[in-house]
Amino acid sequence: MSPTGTAVAMGAREVVRQPVLVALFVFLPAYLVGVFTIVVPDTGVTIQLSSGPEISTTLGDVVPAVMAPLAAALLGGIAGLLLVQSMSVADRRLLVVGYRARQLVVARLALLSMIGLVASVAAVAAMRLAFAPASLGWFVVATVLAALIYATSGMIIGALFNRLIGIYLILFGSFIDLFLFQNPIASDAPVGAAFTPGRHPLDAAMDAAFGDDVPLSAVASGLGVLAGLVVVAVWVIRRSATSAS
Amino acid sequence: MALFADTGLRLHEFVRRPATIVLVLAVPPLAIETYGTALESFPQLPGLAEPARVGRVTGTLFAVAFLAGLVGLFQVISSRSGDERLVLCGYSRMRLLGTRLLSLFTVGAVASAVALATLGLRVDVAAPALAFGVLIIAIVLYGLLGVTVGSVLPRELEGSLVLVFAADLDNALSSDLFDTGVVGRFAPLHHPHALFESAVVSGELAGDHLLPTMAYLIGFLVVAVVAYTRAGVRAPRS
Numbered sequence: 001m002s003p004t005g006t007a008v009a010m011g012a013r014e015v016v017r018q019p020v021l022v023a024l025f026v027f028l029p030a031y032l033v034g035v036f037t038i039v040v041p042d043t044g045v046t047i048q049l050s051s052g053p054e055i056s057t058t059l060g061d062v063v064p065a066v067m068a069p070l071a072a073a074l075l076g077g078i079a080g081l082l083l084v085q086s087m088s089v090a091d092r093r094l095l096v097v098g099y100r101a102r103q104l105v106v107a108r109l110a111l112l113s114m115i116g117l118v119a120s121v122a123a124v125a126a127m128r129l130a131f132a133p134a135s136l137g138w139f140v141v142a143t144v145l146a147a148l149i150y151a152t153s154g155m156i157i158g159a160l161f162n163r164l165i166g167i168y169l170i171l172f173g174s175f176i177d178l179f180l181f182q183n184p185i186a187s188d189a190p191v192g193a194a195f196t197p198g199r200h201p202l203d204a205a206m207d208a209a210f211g212d213d214v215p216l217s218a219v220a221s222g223l224g225v226l227a228g229l230v231v232v233a234v235w236v237i238r239r240s241a242t243s244a245s
Numbered sequence: 246m247a248l249f250a251d252t253g254l255r256l257h258e259f260v261r262r263p264a265t266i267v268l269v270l271a272v273p274p275l276a277i278e279t280y281g282t283a284l285e286s287f288p289q290l291p292g293l294a295e296p297a298r299v300g301r302v303t304g305t306l307f308a309v310a311f312l313a314g315l316v317g318l319f320q321v322i323s324s325r326s327g328d329e330r331l332v333l334c335g336y337s338r339m340r341l342l343g344t345r346l347l348s349l350f351t352v353g354a355v356a357s358a359v360a361l362a363t364l365g366l367r368v369d370v371a372a373p374a375l376a377f378g379v380l381i382i383a384i385v386l387y388g389l390l391g392v393t394v395g396s397v398l399p400r401e402l403e404g405s406l407v408l409v410f411a412a413d414l415d416n417a418l419s420s421d422l423f424d425t426g427v428v429g430r431f432a433p434l435h436h437p438h439a440l441f442e443s444a445v446v447s448g449e450l451a452g453d454h455l456l457p458t459m460a461y462l463i464g465f466l467v468v469a470v471v472a473y474t475r476a477g478v479r480a481p482r483s
Contacts, residue, residue, distance in 0.1 A: 021403050028410045035414060039425040059423065071410075078409055082402045162264045163401065164315050165272060171311065171409050172276045175416065180283035180300075189286045 003099055007107035011087070012114065025079075025115055029071035029123035037064045037130035047184035047210065050203035050218060055210045061131045062185060065209040068123040068139075069146035069201055070178040075119040076147035077170040080112050080154025084237070085163060091237070101238035105230060108155060109148070116147030131209075138208035138215055145222045146201035150174060152229040153197055159236045178202055184210075200225055269356045273308035274363035280304030281367065287422075298368050303420040305364045306383055306441050310434060311412050313353040313384035317391025318404050320345045321473065325399055342473050345392060346385075353384030364445070371448030379441040382458060386433055387412075389465040396469070396476035433461055 001009065015021060042060040049055060084091075091104050120143040124136070133139040150170070157166045180186065181193035182202035193199065200222035207215035284300030328341050357380035361373060370376050391408060398404040418425050418432035421442075429435055436454040443451035 018400065018403070020398070021400070021406075024403060024406050028406055032410055032414055035428070036417070039418065039428045040423050041426075063423070070413075074409060074413060075406065078405055079402065082405060086401070162262070163405075164319060165264055165268050167315060167405055167409060168268065168272055168276075168312065171412060172272075172279070172308075175413060176276075176279050176283050179417070180280070180287070183287070186283075186286040190282050193283075193286075 004103045004107045004110075007094065007099070007104065008110045011083075011107065011111040015111065015115070022118075025075065025118050026122045029068075029075055029119045030126040032071045032074075033064055033067045033123045033126040034129070036067045037127065040064070045185050047206070048187070049184065049207055049211050051207050051211050051213050051215065053211065057210060059185075061209075062183075064127040064131050065133065065139075065205065066179060066183055066202070068120075068127045069143045069198075069205045070174060071123040072116060072120040072143045072147035073150035073178060073198065073201075074170070074174045076112060076116045076149075076151035077154035077157075077174055078167060079115050080108075080151035081158035081166045081170060082154075082163065083108060083112065084155045084158035085166075088159075088240070095238075102234050105155070105234045105237055109152065109230065109233075112151035112155075113144075113148060116144055116151055120144045120147055133209035134211060135208045135214065138219070139205055141219060142201050142204035142208055142215065142222070145204065145219065145226065146178070146198060149197045149201060149222065149226050149229060152226060152233050155233045156229065156236050159233075159240045174198070197225060197229070268312065269352060270359055273305075273312060273356055273360045276308040277301055277304040277360060277363050278367075280307075299421060301364055301368050302442055302445055303416070303438065305360045306380065306434060306438055307412075307416045307420075309353060309357045309360050309380050310383040310387040310437075311416075312356050313349055314387035314391035314394075314408055314412060316349045316352055317345070317388040318395040318408050319391075319401075320349060321392050321395030321476075322399055322401055322404055325476070338474050339470075342392070342470065346388060349388040349391075350381075350385065353388060354381060357381060357384060368445065370445050372444045375444040375448065375450060376441060379437055379444055382462065383434065383437045383441070386437065386458075386462055386465055389462075389469040390433065392469045393465070393472045396472035399476065433465075436461065 040060050040063040042058045044056065045059050045062060046054055046056050047062060087108070094104060095101065120140060124140055124143055154170055157169055161169070177196040177198040181189055181196055182198050184206045200218050204215040204218035204222060207213060207218060281297045281301035281304060284296040287296045331341060332338060357377060361370065361377055361380060364370060365373070390411070394404050394408045398407055415432045415434050418429040419434040419438045421438070436458040439454040440451050440458060443449055
Protein backbone atom coordinates (compact mmCIF):
# COMPACT_ATOMS: atom_id res chain seq x y z
CA MET A 1 0.00 0.00 0.00
CA SER A 2 1.22 3.54 -0.78
CA PRO A 3 2.14 5.85 2.13
CA THR A 4 -0.98 7.95 1.45
CA GLY A 5 -3.16 4.82 1.38
CA THR A 6 -1.69 3.68 4.70
CA ALA A 7 -2.39 7.08 6.29
CA VAL A 8 -5.99 6.98 4.99
CA ALA A 9 -6.52 3.44 6.29
CA MET A 10 -5.11 4.26 9.73
CA GLY A 11 -7.18 7.45 9.99
CA ALA A 12 -10.35 5.62 8.94
CA ARG A 13 -9.65 2.86 11.47
CA GLU A 14 -9.33 5.44 14.23
CA VAL A 15 -12.67 7.03 13.30
CA VAL A 16 -14.51 3.70 12.99
CA ARG A 17 -13.31 2.74 16.47
CA GLN A 18 -15.57 5.50 17.83
CA PRO A 19 -19.13 4.29 17.14
CA VAL A 20 -20.73 7.31 18.82
CA LEU A 21 -18.85 9.59 16.45
CA VAL A 22 -19.90 7.59 13.39
CA ALA A 23 -23.52 7.67 14.61
CA LEU A 24 -23.27 11.46 15.02
CA PHE A 25 -21.98 11.80 11.44
CA VAL A 26 -25.28 10.30 10.28
CA PHE A 27 -27.69 11.56 12.91
CA LEU A 28 -26.76 15.25 13.26
CA PRO A 29 -27.10 16.31 9.59
CA ALA A 30 -30.30 14.28 9.22
CA TYR A 31 -31.69 15.82 12.42
CA LEU A 32 -30.85 19.40 11.44
CA VAL A 33 -32.40 19.06 7.98
CA GLY A 34 -35.31 16.99 9.32
CA VAL A 35 -36.33 19.62 11.87
CA PHE A 36 -36.32 22.31 9.20
CA THR A 37 -38.46 20.25 6.84
CA ILE A 38 -41.04 20.10 9.65
CA VAL A 39 -41.02 23.62 11.05
CA VAL A 40 -40.58 25.93 8.06
CA PRO A 41 -43.91 27.29 6.77
CA ASP A 42 -45.01 26.82 3.16
CA THR A 43 -44.93 30.52 2.36
CA GLY A 44 -44.55 31.30 -1.33
CA VAL A 45 -41.21 32.82 -2.38
CA THR A 46 -39.41 33.66 -5.60
CA ILE A 47 -35.80 32.64 -6.00
CA GLN A 48 -33.19 33.57 -8.55
CA LEU A 49 -30.98 30.72 -9.77
CA SER A 50 -27.37 31.40 -10.69
CA SER A 51 -28.07 29.94 -14.13
CA GLY A 52 -30.59 32.73 -14.75
CA PRO A 53 -34.26 31.87 -14.34
CA GLU A 54 -36.53 33.07 -11.57
CA ILE A 55 -38.51 30.28 -9.94
CA SER A 56 -41.65 30.55 -7.84
CA THR A 57 -41.60 28.00 -5.05
CA THR A 58 -42.17 27.75 -1.29
CA LEU A 59 -40.05 28.35 1.78
CA GLY A 60 -40.79 24.75 2.74
CA ASP A 61 -38.82 23.60 -0.34
CA VAL A 62 -36.04 26.19 -0.32
CA VAL A 63 -34.96 25.97 3.33
CA PRO A 64 -34.39 22.16 3.43
CA ALA A 65 -32.53 22.45 0.11
CA VAL A 66 -30.24 25.06 1.68
CA MET A 67 -29.92 23.21 4.99
CA ALA A 68 -28.65 19.96 3.44
CA PRO A 69 -25.39 21.48 2.07
CA LEU A 70 -25.11 23.60 5.22
CA ALA A 71 -25.35 20.55 7.51
CA ALA A 72 -22.75 18.64 5.47
CA ALA A 73 -20.45 21.68 5.33
CA LEU A 74 -20.75 22.34 9.05
CA LEU A 75 -19.91 18.75 9.89
CA GLY A 76 -17.08 18.69 7.35
CA GLY A 77 -15.62 21.95 8.69
CA ILE A 78 -15.64 20.87 12.34
CA ALA A 79 -14.28 17.42 11.46
CA GLY A 80 -11.54 18.99 9.32
CA LEU A 81 -10.51 21.36 12.09
CA LEU A 82 -10.44 18.87 14.94
CA LEU A 83 -9.01 15.95 12.94
CA VAL A 84 -6.09 18.12 11.83
CA GLN A 85 -5.50 19.30 15.38
CA SER A 86 -5.82 15.83 16.93
CA MET A 87 -3.52 14.29 14.31
CA SER A 88 -0.98 17.11 14.28
CA VAL A 89 1.52 15.36 16.57
CA ALA A 90 1.34 12.15 14.54
CA ASP A 91 1.56 14.14 11.30
CA ARG A 92 4.76 15.86 12.46
CA ARG A 93 6.30 12.46 13.13
CA LEU A 94 5.18 11.23 9.72
CA LEU A 95 6.88 14.26 8.10
CA VAL A 96 10.08 13.39 9.97
CA VAL A 97 10.03 9.80 8.67
CA GLY A 98 9.64 10.88 5.06
CA TYR A 99 5.99 11.70 4.36
CA ARG A 100 5.39 14.81 2.29
CA ALA A 101 2.93 17.48 3.47
CA ARG A 102 1.02 16.95 0.23
CA GLN A 103 0.56 13.25 0.99
CA LEU A 104 -0.71 14.02 4.48
CA VAL A 105 -3.21 16.62 3.26
CA VAL A 106 -4.43 14.23 0.55
CA ALA A 107 -4.76 11.45 3.17
CA ARG A 108 -6.68 13.67 5.59
CA LEU A 109 -8.82 14.98 2.75
CA ALA A 110 -9.62 11.42 1.64
CA LEU A 111 -10.75 10.63 5.18
CA LEU A 112 -12.79 13.83 5.33
CA SER A 113 -14.31 12.96 1.93
CA MET A 114 -15.65 9.73 3.40
CA ILE A 115 -17.06 11.61 6.40
CA GLY A 116 -18.47 14.31 4.09
CA LEU A 117 -20.10 11.68 1.88
CA VAL A 118 -21.78 9.99 4.86
CA ALA A 119 -23.00 13.35 6.20
CA SER A 120 -24.20 14.45 2.75
CA VAL A 121 -26.15 11.25 2.12
CA ALA A 122 -27.78 11.51 5.58
CA ALA A 123 -28.68 15.19 5.06
CA VAL A 124 -30.04 14.63 1.54
CA ALA A 125 -32.03 11.59 2.68
CA ALA A 126 -33.69 13.69 5.39
CA MET A 127 -34.40 16.47 2.90
CA ARG A 128 -35.79 13.96 0.38
CA LEU A 129 -38.63 13.14 2.80
CA ALA A 130 -40.09 16.61 2.22
CA PHE A 131 -38.59 17.82 -1.03
CA ALA A 132 -37.41 16.11 -4.22
CA PRO A 133 -34.71 18.02 -6.10
CA ALA A 134 -34.95 18.14 -9.90
CA SER A 135 -31.64 16.31 -10.18
CA LEU A 136 -30.88 14.23 -7.09
CA GLY A 137 -27.46 13.07 -8.29
CA TRP A 138 -26.16 16.59 -8.98
CA PHE A 139 -27.64 17.78 -5.70
CA VAL A 140 -25.63 15.13 -3.83
CA VAL A 141 -22.51 16.16 -5.79
CA ALA A 142 -23.05 19.81 -4.78
CA THR A 143 -23.61 18.82 -1.14
CA VAL A 144 -20.45 16.73 -1.01
CA LEU A 145 -18.57 19.61 -2.67
CA ALA A 146 -19.81 21.97 0.07
CA ALA A 147 -18.65 19.47 2.71
CA LEU A 148 -15.20 19.13 1.10
CA ILE A 149 -14.69 22.87 0.68
CA TYR A 150 -15.56 23.45 4.32
CA ALA A 151 -13.53 20.44 5.46
CA THR A 152 -10.47 21.88 3.71
CA SER A 153 -11.23 25.31 5.18
CA GLY A 154 -11.49 23.61 8.57
CA MET A 155 -8.05 22.03 8.05
CA ILE A 156 -6.57 25.45 7.29
CA ILE A 157 -8.32 27.12 10.23
CA GLY A 158 -7.26 24.22 12.48
CA ALA A 159 -3.63 24.73 11.53
CA LEU A 160 -3.80 28.50 12.14
CA PHE A 161 -6.07 29.00 15.16
CA ASN A 162 -6.89 27.26 18.40
CA ARG A 163 -9.99 25.09 18.57
CA LEU A 164 -12.19 27.69 20.32
CA ILE A 165 -11.65 30.34 17.66
CA GLY A 166 -11.73 27.72 14.92
CA ILE A 167 -15.08 26.22 15.88
CA TYR A 168 -16.55 29.67 16.44
CA LEU A 169 -15.43 30.79 12.98
CA ILE A 170 -16.74 27.64 11.29
CA LEU A 171 -20.14 27.82 12.97
CA PHE A 172 -20.69 31.50 12.20
CA GLY A 173 -18.88 31.32 8.87
CA SER A 174 -20.91 28.43 7.49
CA PHE A 175 -24.22 29.82 8.76
CA ILE A 176 -23.61 33.31 7.43
CA ASP A 177 -22.12 32.09 4.15
CA LEU A 178 -24.50 29.28 3.21
CA PHE A 179 -27.70 30.20 5.03
CA LEU A 180 -27.63 33.98 4.68
CA PHE A 181 -25.20 35.19 1.97
CA GLN A 182 -25.93 32.41 -0.57
CA ASN A 183 -29.58 31.87 0.27
CA PRO A 184 -31.52 32.09 -3.02
CA ILE A 185 -34.31 33.97 -1.24
CA ALA A 186 -31.93 36.83 -0.51
CA SER A 187 -31.61 39.64 -3.01
CA ASP A 188 -28.84 42.20 -3.29
CA ALA A 189 -26.38 40.08 -1.37
CA PRO A 190 -23.33 41.99 -0.08
CA VAL A 191 -20.31 42.25 -2.39
CA GLY A 192 -18.31 39.89 -0.18
CA ALA A 193 -20.86 37.10 -0.74
CA ALA A 194 -19.42 36.51 -4.22
CA PHE A 195 -16.08 35.50 -2.73
CA THR A 196 -17.12 33.18 0.10
CA PRO A 197 -16.33 29.45 -0.17
CA GLY A 198 -19.97 28.39 -0.16
CA ARG A 199 -21.00 30.32 -3.25
CA HIS A 200 -20.37 27.75 -5.99
CA PRO A 201 -21.56 24.63 -4.13
CA LEU A 202 -24.79 26.36 -3.11
CA ASP A 203 -25.32 27.72 -6.64
CA ALA A 204 -24.86 24.16 -7.91
CA ALA A 205 -27.21 22.77 -5.26
CA MET A 206 -29.95 25.30 -6.07
CA ASP A 207 -29.58 24.71 -9.82
CA ALA A 208 -29.80 20.96 -9.21
CA ALA A 209 -32.77 21.39 -6.88
CA PHE A 210 -34.90 23.84 -8.86
CA GLY A 211 -33.42 24.21 -12.36
CA ASP A 212 -33.59 22.18 -15.54
CA ASP A 213 -29.93 22.44 -16.47
CA VAL A 214 -27.01 20.43 -15.18
CA PRO A 215 -25.00 22.82 -12.94
CA LEU A 216 -21.68 22.02 -14.63
CA SER A 217 -20.16 25.50 -14.46
CA ALA A 218 -20.98 25.95 -10.75
CA VAL A 219 -19.56 22.50 -9.94
CA ALA A 220 -16.44 23.22 -12.00
CA SER A 221 -15.96 26.57 -10.24
CA GLY A 222 -16.47 24.84 -6.87
CA LEU A 223 -13.82 22.26 -7.78
CA GLY A 224 -11.49 25.13 -8.67
CA VAL A 225 -12.08 26.71 -5.24
CA LEU A 226 -11.47 23.31 -3.62
CA ALA A 227 -8.19 22.88 -5.53
CA GLY A 228 -7.07 26.35 -4.41
CA LEU A 229 -7.93 25.57 -0.80
CA VAL A 230 -6.03 22.26 -0.97
CA VAL A 231 -2.93 24.15 -2.15
CA VAL A 232 -3.30 26.58 0.76
CA ALA A 233 -3.86 23.67 3.18
CA VAL A 234 -0.67 21.93 2.01
CA TRP A 235 1.31 25.14 2.49
CA VAL A 236 -0.20 25.94 5.90
CA ILE A 237 0.20 22.41 7.26
CA ARG A 238 3.78 22.15 5.99
CA ARG A 239 4.60 25.51 7.54
CA SER A 240 3.00 24.69 10.91
CA ALA A 241 4.72 21.28 11.01
CA THR A 242 8.10 22.82 10.16
CA SER A 243 7.77 25.62 12.71
CA ALA A 244 6.70 23.17 15.43
CA SER A 245 9.62 20.76 14.87
CA MET B 246 -13.33 32.54 49.28
CA ALA B 247 -11.50 29.43 48.08
CA LEU B 248 -13.97 29.23 45.20
CA PHE B 249 -12.96 32.70 44.00
CA ALA B 250 -9.26 31.88 44.36
CA ASP B 251 -9.73 28.74 42.23
CA THR B 252 -11.71 30.75 39.69
CA GLY B 253 -8.93 33.35 39.59
CA LEU B 254 -6.44 30.61 38.74
CA ARG B 255 -8.67 29.32 35.95
CA LEU B 256 -9.10 32.81 34.54
CA HIS B 257 -5.37 33.44 34.72
CA GLU B 258 -4.80 30.25 32.73
CA PHE B 259 -7.45 31.39 30.24
CA VAL B 260 -6.19 34.93 29.62
CA ARG B 261 -2.55 33.89 29.26
CA ARG B 262 -3.32 32.79 25.70
CA PRO B 263 -3.58 35.76 23.32
CA ALA B 264 -5.88 33.81 21.02
CA THR B 265 -8.45 33.71 23.80
CA ILE B 266 -8.39 37.47 24.13
CA VAL B 267 -9.00 37.71 20.39
CA LEU B 268 -11.89 35.30 20.74
CA VAL B 269 -13.55 37.38 23.44
CA LEU B 270 -12.82 40.86 22.08
CA ALA B 271 -12.74 40.58 18.31
CA VAL B 272 -14.68 37.58 17.04
CA PRO B 273 -18.15 38.35 18.54
CA PRO B 274 -18.20 41.92 17.10
CA LEU B 275 -17.19 40.50 13.70
CA ALA B 276 -19.99 37.92 13.90
CA ILE B 277 -22.58 40.54 14.93
CA GLU B 278 -21.70 42.95 12.13
CA THR B 279 -21.57 40.22 9.47
CA TYR B 280 -24.88 38.81 10.67
CA GLY B 281 -26.53 42.22 10.35
CA THR B 282 -25.04 42.84 6.91
CA ALA B 283 -26.13 39.41 5.71
CA LEU B 284 -29.73 39.89 6.83
CA GLU B 285 -30.00 43.22 4.98
CA SER B 286 -30.48 41.19 1.81
CA PHE B 287 -33.55 39.34 3.13
CA PRO B 288 -36.48 41.54 2.16
CA GLN B 289 -38.89 38.74 1.22
CA LEU B 290 -39.52 37.07 4.55
CA PRO B 291 -42.88 37.85 6.13
CA GLY B 292 -42.69 39.57 9.50
CA LEU B 293 -39.03 40.47 9.09
CA ALA B 294 -39.20 44.24 9.46
CA GLU B 295 -35.82 45.96 9.63
CA PRO B 296 -33.83 42.83 8.80
CA ALA B 297 -30.44 44.42 9.52
CA ARG B 298 -31.52 45.33 13.05
CA VAL B 299 -32.99 41.87 13.61
CA GLY B 300 -29.71 40.39 12.35
CA ARG B 301 -27.57 42.45 14.71
CA VAL B 302 -29.83 41.78 17.71
CA THR B 303 -29.93 38.05 17.01
CA GLY B 304 -26.23 38.00 16.23
CA THR B 305 -25.38 39.68 19.54
CA LEU B 306 -27.33 37.20 21.63
CA PHE B 307 -26.07 34.20 19.72
CA ALA B 308 -22.44 35.38 19.56
CA VAL B 309 -22.09 35.58 23.35
CA ALA B 310 -24.24 32.52 24.08
CA PHE B 311 -22.24 30.29 21.76
CA LEU B 312 -18.96 31.60 23.10
CA ALA B 313 -20.05 30.61 26.62
CA GLY B 314 -21.16 27.21 25.32
CA LEU B 315 -17.75 26.57 23.78
CA VAL B 316 -15.90 27.72 26.89
CA GLY B 317 -18.09 25.47 29.05
CA LEU B 318 -17.57 22.52 26.72
CA PHE B 319 -13.80 22.78 26.47
CA GLN B 320 -13.33 23.61 30.15
CA VAL B 321 -14.97 20.32 31.05
CA ILE B 322 -13.31 18.25 28.32
CA SER B 323 -9.76 19.56 28.72
CA SER B 324 -9.74 19.45 32.51
CA ARG B 325 -11.42 16.10 32.98
CA SER B 326 -8.38 14.15 34.14
CA GLY B 327 -7.12 17.12 36.20
CA ASP B 328 -10.47 17.37 37.94
CA GLU B 329 -10.39 13.68 38.80
CA ARG B 330 -7.02 14.19 40.48
CA LEU B 331 -8.36 17.17 42.41
CA VAL B 332 -11.32 15.07 43.60
CA LEU B 333 -8.86 12.42 44.81
CA CYS B 334 -7.04 15.20 46.68
CA GLY B 335 -10.24 16.14 48.49
CA TYR B 336 -11.90 18.79 46.32
CA SER B 337 -15.66 18.45 46.07
CA ARG B 338 -17.19 18.10 42.63
CA MET B 339 -19.61 20.94 43.30
CA ARG B 340 -16.73 23.26 44.07
CA LEU B 341 -14.98 22.28 40.84
CA LEU B 342 -18.18 22.83 38.88
CA GLY B 343 -18.61 26.16 40.67
CA THR B 344 -15.17 27.35 39.54
CA ARG B 345 -15.91 26.26 35.96
CA LEU B 346 -19.18 28.17 35.95
CA LEU B 347 -17.73 31.27 37.62
CA SER B 348 -14.85 31.49 35.17
CA LEU B 349 -17.06 31.02 32.11
CA PHE B 350 -19.48 33.56 33.60
CA THR B 351 -16.62 36.09 33.92
CA VAL B 352 -15.38 35.49 30.37
CA GLY B 353 -18.96 35.65 29.09
CA ALA B 354 -19.63 38.91 30.95
CA VAL B 355 -16.63 40.57 29.30
CA ALA B 356 -17.71 39.25 25.89
CA SER B 357 -21.28 40.46 26.56
CA ALA B 358 -20.06 43.98 27.34
CA VAL B 359 -18.02 44.03 24.13
CA ALA B 360 -20.92 42.61 22.10
CA LEU B 361 -23.42 45.07 23.55
CA ALA B 362 -21.07 47.97 22.81
CA THR B 363 -20.76 46.69 19.23
CA LEU B 364 -24.54 46.51 18.92
CA GLY B 365 -24.87 50.01 20.37
CA LEU B 366 -22.76 51.43 17.54
CA ARG B 367 -25.43 50.54 14.96
CA VAL B 368 -28.66 50.09 16.91
CA ASP B 369 -30.22 52.28 19.62
CA VAL B 370 -30.37 50.10 22.72
CA ALA B 371 -33.32 51.37 24.80
CA ALA B 372 -32.32 49.71 28.10
CA PRO B 373 -28.61 48.74 28.06
CA ALA B 374 -28.57 47.39 31.64
CA LEU B 375 -31.57 45.16 30.99
CA ALA B 376 -30.10 44.00 27.68
CA PHE B 377 -26.81 43.19 29.44
CA GLY B 378 -28.73 41.19 32.06
CA VAL B 379 -30.41 39.14 29.33
CA LEU B 380 -27.03 38.47 27.71
CA ILE B 381 -25.78 37.20 31.07
CA ILE B 382 -28.76 34.84 31.26
CA ALA B 383 -27.95 33.60 27.75
CA ILE B 384 -24.30 32.92 28.61
CA VAL B 385 -25.27 31.00 31.74
CA LEU B 386 -27.79 28.99 29.72
CA TYR B 387 -25.31 28.08 27.00
CA GLY B 388 -22.44 27.65 29.45
CA LEU B 389 -24.52 25.03 31.26
CA LEU B 390 -25.34 23.41 27.91
CA GLY B 391 -21.62 23.26 27.09
CA VAL B 392 -20.82 21.73 30.50
CA THR B 393 -23.57 19.14 30.00
CA VAL B 394 -22.43 18.17 26.49
CA GLY B 395 -18.77 18.05 27.59
CA SER B 396 -19.67 15.82 30.53
CA VAL B 397 -21.72 13.38 28.46
CA LEU B 398 -19.47 13.38 25.37
CA PRO B 399 -15.91 13.91 26.61
CA ARG B 400 -14.23 13.59 23.19
CA GLU B 401 -13.62 16.94 21.48
CA LEU B 402 -15.05 16.08 18.07
CA GLU B 403 -18.19 14.43 19.42
CA GLY B 404 -18.90 17.18 21.94
CA SER B 405 -18.18 19.98 19.47
CA LEU B 406 -20.42 18.49 16.80
CA VAL B 407 -23.36 18.12 19.17
CA LEU B 408 -22.95 21.64 20.57
CA VAL B 409 -22.49 23.23 17.14
CA PHE B 410 -25.50 21.51 15.59
CA ALA B 411 -27.66 22.29 18.62
CA ALA B 412 -26.54 25.92 18.50
CA ASP B 413 -27.12 26.21 14.75
CA LEU B 414 -30.63 24.84 15.09
CA ASP B 415 -31.36 27.04 18.11
CA ASN B 416 -30.05 30.10 16.30
CA ALA B 417 -32.23 29.55 13.25
CA LEU B 418 -35.36 28.60 15.22
CA SER B 419 -35.16 31.45 17.73
CA SER B 420 -34.07 34.19 15.33
CA ASP B 421 -37.51 35.24 14.04
CA LEU B 422 -36.38 34.55 10.48
CA PHE B 423 -39.37 32.25 10.01
CA ASP B 424 -42.51 31.57 11.92
CA THR B 425 -41.52 28.15 13.22
CA GLY B 426 -44.65 27.72 15.32
CA VAL B 427 -44.74 25.72 18.51
CA VAL B 428 -41.42 23.91 17.83
CA GLY B 429 -39.56 27.21 17.74
CA ARG B 430 -40.88 28.09 21.19
CA PHE B 431 -38.95 25.16 22.65
CA ALA B 432 -35.61 26.43 21.33
CA PRO B 433 -33.48 27.38 24.37
CA LEU B 434 -32.78 30.89 23.09
CA HIS B 435 -36.37 31.62 22.02
CA HIS B 436 -37.41 33.30 25.27
CA PRO B 437 -34.07 35.06 25.93
CA HIS B 438 -34.27 36.33 22.34
CA ALA B 439 -37.70 37.84 23.02
CA LEU B 440 -36.41 39.37 26.28
CA PHE B 441 -33.37 40.81 24.52
CA GLU B 442 -35.39 42.17 21.60
CA SER B 443 -37.77 43.86 24.02
CA ALA B 444 -34.92 45.35 26.08
CA VAL B 445 -33.27 46.72 22.94
CA VAL B 446 -36.36 48.00 21.14
CA SER B 447 -38.75 49.21 23.87
CA GLY B 448 -36.60 49.09 26.97
CA GLU B 449 -39.22 46.99 28.75
CA LEU B 450 -39.02 43.63 30.42
CA ALA B 451 -41.06 41.14 28.39
CA GLY B 452 -42.68 39.53 31.42
CA ASP B 453 -44.27 36.67 29.46
CA HIS B 454 -40.84 35.34 28.57
CA LEU B 455 -39.16 35.73 31.95
CA LEU B 456 -40.70 32.70 33.64
CA PRO B 457 -39.96 30.26 30.78
CA THR B 458 -36.39 31.61 30.63
CA MET B 459 -35.91 30.98 34.35
CA ALA B 460 -37.46 27.52 34.00
CA TYR B 461 -34.93 26.71 31.26
CA LEU B 462 -32.13 28.08 33.42
CA ILE B 463 -33.04 25.91 36.41
CA GLY B 464 -33.62 22.88 34.20
CA PHE B 465 -30.23 23.30 32.48
CA LEU B 466 -28.53 23.81 35.86
CA VAL B 467 -29.98 20.58 37.26
CA VAL B 468 -29.04 18.63 34.13
CA ALA B 469 -25.50 20.10 34.11
CA VAL B 470 -24.92 19.25 37.79
CA VAL B 471 -26.17 15.69 37.29
CA ALA B 472 -24.14 15.23 34.08
CA TYR B 473 -20.95 16.66 35.61
CA THR B 474 -21.13 14.59 38.79
CA ARG B 475 -22.13 11.41 36.90
CA ALA B 476 -19.25 11.95 34.46
CA GLY B 477 -16.92 11.91 37.45
CA VAL B 478 -18.36 8.60 38.61
CA ARG B 479 -17.85 7.08 35.14
CA ALA B 480 -14.35 8.44 34.55
CA PRO B 481 -11.61 5.83 34.91
CA ARG B 482 -9.40 6.36 37.94
CA SER B 483 -5.80 6.54 36.80
